Amino acid sequence: MDLFSTFYSNLALGMGEAVTLSNLWYCLIGVTLGCLVGVLPGLGSIITISLLLPITYHLPTSGALIMLCGVYFGADYGGGTTSILLGIPGHPAAAVDVLDGYPMTKQGRGGVALFMKTVASAWGSMVGIVLLMLFAPILSNFALQFGPAEYCALMLLGLVAASTVGQGSPVKGVAMMVVGLILGTVGTDINTGELRFNFGLMELSDGVGLIPIAMGIFALAEVIKSVSNPSDTSMQTKFRLRDQLPTREDWRRSFGPMLRGSGLGAFFGTLPGTSGGMATFLAYSVEKRISKHPEEFGKGAIEGIAAPEACNNAGVGTAFIPTLTLGIPGDAIMALILAALVIQGIQPGPQVMTSHPELFWGLIVSFWIGNIFLVILNIPLIGIWVRLLQIPYNLLFPAIILFTCIGVYSTNRNVFDLYALFVFGLMGCGMLLLRLEAVPLLLGFVLGPAFEEYLRRALLLSRGDYGVFIEQPISLAALSVAALVLASSVWSFLRRRRKLAIATLNEGSQ
Template identity: 45%
Template sequence: MDTLNALLGGFGSALSPMNLLWALLGVTLGTFIGVLPGLGPALTIALLLPITFQVDPAAAFIVFGGIYFGSQFGGSTTSILINTPGESASIVTALEGNRMARNGRGAPALATAAIGSFVAGTIGVVCLSLLAPVVVKLALAFAPADYFALMVLSFVTVAAVLGNSVIRGLTSLSLGLLLGLVGVDLQSGQARFTFGALDLLDGIDVIIVVVGLFAVGETLHLATRYRSSPEEIIPVKGSMWMTAQDWARSWKAWIRGALIGFPIGAMPAGGAEIPTFLSYFVEKKLSKHPEEFGHGAIEGVAGPEAANNAAGAGVFVPLLTLGIPTSATAAVMLSAFQSYGINPGPQLLTSHADLVWTLIASLYIGNVMLLILNLPLVGLWVQILRIPTPYLYGGILLFATVGTYGISRSVFDLVMLYAIGLAGFFMRRYDFPTSPVIIGMILGPLAEQQFRRAMTMSQGDLSVFVARPISASLLVLAFIALTAPIVLSFLRSRRETAAA
């Protein structure tokens, strides 16, 4: 009952005219960014982080939540119409959706993606409202050692899940941890990795890293290949409305997608890729028309899109209750909380209950807004894809400059932005995932803090991490997550040599 009252209170505040406007701003901006190929919510929220100095926390998080969901809606439009999935989670949507668009069924593909995202997003937010208070009760029993173990687990899973290789994921994560170490150590007051540069004493701003990797890096990467791989926009044809058969084939896929997506998203391991792939295979298995898969099966769009959005809602569970971000976007949101002096964790739901429930309520509202924005107005969003590439990327670099130089007015920061962009270019070229860098950078200092706290309490005895049942089991899970892919590939290669 408490939860319901709190949620109603949240709606009361989220439905105020000003907050509705913020939500509208967020979802519109999010859809806009999502439609642009190659740009994501993490970048957008990072560029807008300075509004945290201007508006109250509730307004800022309503905007950020809107951007987050909006970019997922917008991203599916791009995957369906030009087969360049903006993020890895929409690869699956592009698989069947782009086929449908080529067969002249682009409109129903967009519709099932939008309605499915709405249904699953709503289911996801309902689950979030119910689950968050429960997780908080569990998390209150956590000691620093347990927190550290939990962070190790999410480091490992983030590195292992985001990308194709555990080693390259771990390398990216370590680079992120290194970036997080730069600056004055808050406990000892010692400067670390500053090389005597005053500009580095306060640490490296997360905005510079996010914008460098995602905007500058992406622009450099695309510049080297646009001449060889031109994009083709498929015009939206056919009736905007789904036929009775489309509905019949879609609704079960939406529900199944949501039920697959939310639990995986809500785990402190997280990620939206696994649920989308899982949902795709489930739909393929259960479909009465398996022969259509690969040639534009509507279930193959409906299920993964739903899974993606439900996982997106799930990511808020570890972020709001444990303070653990499992995606680059969540990591940037965590740093937005920090910029308000708020530390997300089990206390958040009691100390800032209004803020949390207003945010959750605005996610419900944002979903409704997005359905309206994306279903009838999809033709409008498609026009964004017609912005000529040269001006689009010129504009992106311009905004990147404003977002970084504008905060500090430091040429040093600008040079660092471009240097990190160059690093991001090479990471793309050699297939190192970029999201673990952001997560390592934001979560690393928190993990160090918990580690040192635990060690101080145990007076330097490392066994504290295995003595506590919670931290011991979390560390065992982390070890399994780290070694399982390696062991599996070893077994597979042994079987292959045995067979050969």
């Protein structure tokens, strides 16, 4: 009963924080902006959140976080819209919607697909948020007892997992994560006060800025790539609002996939590095395997929309569990949200829930409100989103460059940051050229300073004995899982490569 009453009072606290006129307004701005950028190809939530980060300096803490999280949820809803209507995914996680959503549009059932996507997303979000509400307080209580060795091992697990799930070679992913850690060491060493890697530049004494890095390697590189490959996004099909309502048969067929999808998504959301499509494809293939009519998949099966969307949004909710309770982000977006916390002067970690309960619970209540906004916004506004796709990219991209520059400059009112942006833009292009991934670098950079600090503290306490990481059960478990993840991803990468090589060999001999 006691548990229930604290739960209730926490919820009331959150309500008081989130249901103020200004925070409702930030939430609405966030989700609308998120939907908008989710719909526009080449503008995802990572770019938008890094563009908005400088603005959060000027906002109150809860408002800033509510807005950024709103963008994250909104982009998730919006990203599937273009997948279904045009066959072009707005962001990678929505790619799976193309498989059945686009065929449904061609059959004139695009509206039904969009409606079901919205329902499945809302259901998935609800599952994710409920799990976040239940497990975050337990985990953060537990985490308060963690020592530096446990933190170190958990961070390493997060970093390894996030760097090995990408498309390419896991070795390259881990290498980019190390590059990120190295970039994180630039600036003043907190233990000795000595300046590291500043090469005589006083501007680097506080380290390299996160905002120039994120904007350079994500936004600028993405703009350069998109300008080079102009795509034709003219709308082919027309649909009417009244065609959007699913039939009873559609509902019946979507119910099970939504349940299973949200379960899968909730589980994978808590694991670092698994967001961004992997879990949604898994949910899709599970449905295809257990379906009584697998032949319909890929030709417009409603299950192919319901399961991945529920999975995706459940993962969005549970991804906040490690981020908010441990301060360990699972992906680039979570890393940016942690950075927003730091900008507001709050050190991420398990103490956030006890020292800033109004922020944590306010954020959770705002997730509910944001999802309600999104359901209301999405159904009538689909027509507008589609029309927005017709904004030509040659008008959009100078605006993106401009907002990137103003955002970077205004963070510290420092022109040096603009030159840093230039350097990281160049580096981002070099990384595209060599197929090196940006996400592990950003995660390494964000976690680097804390990782070094915990490592130094753990080894100081153990008097220089590395055995401390194996003696503690939690750190041993985390390190074993990290080793397992690394080994399995290297193994599957080598196997995939061999298969590809054999395939090309066969092709060549024919």
